[in-house]
Amino acid sequence: MRRILSSLTATLLFAGALQAQQRVVEQYDWSDHEGRLMGYYSAAIAFSPVGVAPGGPAWSGAVGLELSYIPPLSRAQRTGGFQKTESTNLAPVLPRPRAALTLPGGATLEASWVPPVKAFGVTANLVSAALSVPVGELRGIAFTPRINGTTGRVTGPITCNEDVRDAEGGQDYYTYVCHNRDSEDRFEPRAIGLELLASRAARGRTVLPYLGLGVRTERNRFDVGVICNPPPGAVPAFYANTSLYCNPAGRRDPYHPILETSMTRGYGFAGATWLAPAGVGRTALSGELFYAPGSLLTGRVQASVRFRGAGAR
Secondary structure (H helix, E strand, O other), X not given: OHHHHHHHHHHHHHHHHHHHOOOOEEEEOOOOHHHHHHHHXXXXXXXXXXXXXXXXXXXXEEEEEEEEEOOOOOHHHHOOOOOOOOOOOOOOEEEEEEEEEEXXXXXXXXXXXXXXXXXXXXXXXXXXXEEEOOOEEEOOEEEEEEEEEEEEEEEEOOOOOHHXXXXXXXHHHHHHOOOOOOOOEEEEEEEEEEEEEEEEOOOOOOXXXXXXXXXXXXXXXXXXXXXXXXXXXXXXXXOOOHHHOOOOOOOEOOOOOEEEEEEEEEEEEEEEEEEOOOOOOOEEEEEEEEEXXXXXXXXXXXXXXXXXXXXXX
């Protein structure tokens, strides 16, 4: 009876210690593999213009859909300095609904929301906004400062999934580290960018090229979401390493850290917008190359429909 009581007391104390344990928050710089991985995906979802602002009278604007290509990373880029390869190549493209509204005075307000719909095994819930104000022209070139921001969350099985389980030697990792369950990792980007665009003044043109340079300040957070899934009837003594014991089922394993990185860096972009001629329609097509040094070079396209404000001729 004494031995039973001792074992029960030890189990309860161990469970209480786990419950009280705080998640470790690890800080990374751009020079770290983890920092570069987070910086890569933050750049992939940056809210760049993808076209020239629609302009026109106040309360005119456009609604459209952007498709942004997310280039896959090589195995070396995905290891993060370790032997295990992270499954970061989940979504090959980011679809992003967009809207733009011309305000009195010529400023343009842009907004976007990627709703939490699961695609490619990933659920993104991202909100972006931008404000641009033209400041003048020089020899037919219009200059427009633009400030933009993005926040939200991307959830997916990056640390633990079927690819990890089926890899060579991955079954043990999936069993003892992943607890025989896909992870629910969360990537939470926070970024503010300031840009200067140069574009051809419209004046009846149907093709409007543009280019720009910007700088972004960002704070990214990656929550390693390994989920507890203890075997039925398991007790701490069952495991040779007590760090493998994770209870209750459905809880985030406290032994896995939260990763954070903060950085400020530049970027650039160039593209063009094609406007349907008058009498044909109000559609517009835009294409853009976006480059974040050290992270990625990618292509983006947008199809949109313009509308005119009430009372506009």
